[in-house]
Amino acid sequence: MARTGGPSRERIVAGAADLISRRGLNAASIREVAKHAEAPLGSTYHYFPEGKQQLATEAVRYAGTAVGRVLSEELGAGPVAGLRAFLALWRGIVVDSDFRAGCPVLAVSVEEPPADEIPPALAAAAEAFEGWESLLAESLGEHGVAPDQAADLAALVVASVEGATAMCRARHSAQPLDRIARQLETVIAAALGRPA
Amino acid sequence: MARTGGPSRERIVAGAADLISRRGLNAASIREVAKHAEAPLGSTYHYFPEGKQQLATEAVRYAGTAVGRVLSEELGAGPVAGLRAFLALWRGIVVDSDFRAGCPVLAVSVEEPPADEIPPALAAAAEAFEGWESLLAESLGEHGVAPDQAADLAALVVASVEGATAMCRARHSAQPLDRIARQLETVIAAALGRPA
DNA sequence: GCTAGACTATGACGAGCGTTATAACCAGAG
DNA sequence: CTCTGGTTATAACGCTCGTCATAGTCTAGC
Numbered sequence A, B: 001m002a003r004t005g006g007p008s009r010e011r012i013v014a015g016a017a018d019l020i021s022r023r024g025l026n027a028a029s030i031r032e033v034a035k036h037a038e039a040p041l042g043s044t045y046h047y048f049p050e051g052k053q054q055l056a057t058e059a060v061r062y063a064g065t066a067v068g069r070v071l072s073e074e075l076g077a078g079p080v081a082g083l084r085a086f087l088a089l090w091r092g093i094v095v096d097s098d099f100r101a102g103c104p105v106l107a108v109s110v111e112e113p114p115a116d117e118i119p120p121a122l123a124a125a126a127e128a129f130e131g132w133e134s135l136l137a138e139s140l141g142e143h144g145v146a147p148d149q150a151a152d153l154a155a156l157v158v159a160s161v162e163g164a165t166a167m168c169r170a171r172h173s174a175q176p177l178d179r180i181a182r183q184l185e186t187v188i189a190a191a192l193g194r195p196a
Numbered sequence C: 001g002c003t004a005g006a007c008t009a010t011g012a013c014g015a016g017c018g019t020t021a022t023a024a025c026c027a028g029a030g
Numbered sequence D: 001c002t003c004t005g006g007t008t009a010t011a012a013c014g015c016t017c018g019t020c021a022t023a024g025t026c027t028a029g030c
Helices: A008-023 A030-036 A041-047 A052-077 A079-096 A104-109 A120-142 A147-171 A175-193 B008-023 B030-036 B041-047 B052-077 B079-096 B104-109 B120-142 B147-171 B175-191
Strands: none
Touching (some): A008 A030, A008 A104, A030 A041, A030 A052, A052 A079, A052 A104, A052 A120, A079 A120, A079 A147, A104 A147, A104 B147, A120 A147, A120 A175, A120 B147, A147 A175, A147 B104, A147 B147, A175 B147, B008 B041, B008 B052, B008 B104, B030 B041, B030 B052, B052 B079, B052 B104, B052 B120, B079 B120, B079 B147, B079 B175, B104 B147, B120 B147, B147 B175
16 A cells, blocks of 8 residues: 555655654664654665665755745745744744654754764754854845844854754743744844844 | 772763763663763662663753852852853853763753653753743843843743754854854843943 | 671663665566 | 566664663671
8 A cells, every 4th residue: 555656755854854853863763764654664775775874864954944945935024024934933843743843953963973973964954054044144134234243143043943942842831932032033123123 | 999989879960961961862871871980880770770761860950950050150240240151161061072062951852752741851851941041030130120021031041052052063163152142142231221 | 707788790681773685566668 | 478677575683772680799887
């Protein structure tokens, strides 16, 4: 059965991103990823011959570009609209999963690489963060914020949202995300309205 | 040998906190914790009869109170001094470990509980975050910031610092922490009534 | 010195992991 | 029809995990 119909490779990547965001990189096993995507275990190594490292890397890139696409669209209506969309996106993921899911990019970032080499999954996480920061900083710059401050503000937004998602999961409450939402809005409004 | 000299129980807890902060909760095995603390594996279950769950919970509490103590001391010199100490503390941990270690409380917060019950380690993580927020908010309140805004600002500080530590690890650079340090200082200075 | 209780040492158990190998399927080309 | 190559299925490998059991070693108090 399975009446595949769809490209199972992308289902595997998306499922891996979801599972990593819930359980962390090490605890997200390939067997569970395959089961979650209704794909056989053998297919996983067929599509990702380099094993778990490759699968994790693609999962991180998948999440990074998916979030980046939403962010890019909403930033068309201005930095504040983009900020709100960014916050709402993560709030939805955290709350809809009953505080079980979070950000897969963050999950990969907090687990030590096994060797002294930088694993590609960690490099992909760095690129995802930088991509989101760049989008935000660029939008702020287009609205009159100086480049240095725009970069600092973008880092503040990404860092606080990532941290707040983890805090929400620990507390089983969306309060941290809601708190930083208020503060980020006023900070960005001030940067846009009044050249400090 | 071992010439114990010291209370090995605390060494185990401290070592567990360090290992969790590097590898994450699931990948920090009890065997490695014991080896890292130069304690035998059997002793681990002697001191922590409830197993890994108990050890993780105590490790999170240990880190939470240790950071809270430093934060409490430095806040005596005002909110900005406390903020700087909080940032410097995490910057030191991340940089001195060559971007391998982070915050054990964050590491526990991003891994899904195995059952539908809230494990005590996650509850301890929530308490650690709330403790740091309370210290910061109280200090801000004592310096004239309205309670609601003080709580929001404290959440922003904790969330952004936690998120930035993870971003620094991914990027192998302290830039995210340094960026948010600048922004948080100006935000808090503004809230305290000081002219930007 | 001797004995009780706290600690250490050692090894085993079932389970799950990443990974690989190999055989079976099953579409479409000739 | 046969043949072929992309996919699936199944089983096994060596390893590490959390946990437990059991026996040995130490140290205090009598």
